[in-house]
Amino acid sequence: MTSSGGGAARAGGETVTGRVFSILEAFDHDHPHLTLTEIARAAALPVSTAHRLVGELAGWGALERGADGAYRIGLRLWEVGSLAPRSVGLRERAMPFLEDLYEATRQNVQLAVRDGHEGVYVERLAHPEAVRLYSRIGGRWPLHGTGVGQVLLAFAPPVVQESVLAGPLTAFTPRTITDPTTLRRVLAAVRRDGVAVCDGLIDLAALSVAAPVRGESDGVVAALSVVVPSPTGPGGIEPRTLVPAVRAAARGISRALGAPTPRLRA
Structure with missing residues (x-):
């Protein structure tokens, strides 16, 4: 930060x-x-x-x-x-899908890109009755501590991953992953499943479900997430009910950006 x-x-x-x-x-x-x-x-x-x-x-x-x-x-x-190229085109193409996801879930929706060892939020839609958000447009969080961050880190170049894993990995709550070996396993699971589910890493009351957004070269250029109440707390939401919608929104943005794989799947 x-x-x-x-x-x-x-x-x-x-x-x-x-x-x-x-x-x-x-x-x-x-x-x-x-x-x-x-x-x-x-x-x-x-x-x-x-x-x-x-x-x-x-x-x-x-x-x-x-x-x-x-x-x-x-x-x-x-x-x-606002003229930054990674933000302008991405936000314009992503907004219809962000709004659809927001309306479908009535929860917080975020879009972030990677800058070094941090995730930078380029857009967010915060529902007034949803769980509190600690992010803001233009704000930064370390990659290991958020859903979008873990997605961006999982698909980052190996040299970036190894640099982050070398630490230090800051703990924001007792659930924040600070062990490099554990984080390495989590990143492998994100690459395998195409989704990150992070419960209580920044706020014990919040859970994030995130998915990768791909660009023209099919590389991951951003990450999309929805943030909801943790299933361990009041009003909690099970992440498995959100995964299909988050994946669909991320694929939609990827198609809009010209990503080859999502276009073929469509």
């Missing part, structure tokens, strides 16, 4: 570009609003340097200053980020 605003951003950077990145990295889900002093501390920059760079970023629209004097990410960054 992104570094917090408490000083974990890259240490100042040796170039102007590095310093600008340090300032932007100071913001995350837990620190959406930061004062100039907090930005300088998180980015490991002198206040004078931070003041100059923050002023330039605000002038361009990358940052916005609120009435309280604190800064937040500006809409200009969202405009630029």
